[in-house]
Amino acid sequence: MAWLSRPLTLVGLVILAHGCYSAHEHTVLSSTSVQHPTSPSATSLPLDIYIETIAATVLICLGLVLGSGAPQPIQWHTWAGKIEREGDAGSGDADKETLGNPFNALEARSGFININKLHKDFVKYQQLGK
Structure with a gap:
């Protein structure tokens, strides 16, 4: 159709x-x-x-x-199980770091940057250089 x-x-x-x-x-x-x-x-x-x-x-x-295509599963565990089973053979347009485990993107992301700590480290670095 x-x-x-x-x-x-x-x-x-x-x-x-x-x-x-x-x-x-x-x-x-x-x-x-x-x-x-x-x-x-x-x-x-x-x-x-x-x-x-x-x-x-x-x-x-x-x-x-x-x-429209076939409906995708709504339940998270069904989708996550499908992704884990397919692994690299899954969708071709997905990022390489997210293939195999749907939680890799969450586990691989960097944390929040502490601007105040970076500023203090920079001030210490400047004082050491003088």
Whole structure:
């Protein structure tokens, strides 16, 4: 069904663009024409524009859902177990340090830098040099 998703989304986008253009044209024409100010049709859009917009939105949503991939596991332990089992054969775009263990990125990151300690060390270094 992946071959159907892109044309369906494209058709939905074209229909949605046409519905937006029709709504704009109707608004411009109704504001320039002389109409009785109390008539409800003077400000409301025709029903076919509403139907066209809703149908286009449904087509776009359907095309996007059909084109999406398989759902990924939501539970952390399922995902972590999958990553550990696949190891280097996992996703090719992952960093080399995170392959095999999903916690490697957390364990390999550097800690917070203590600016005050670095400043004190720098002052001591300057005093030793004098």
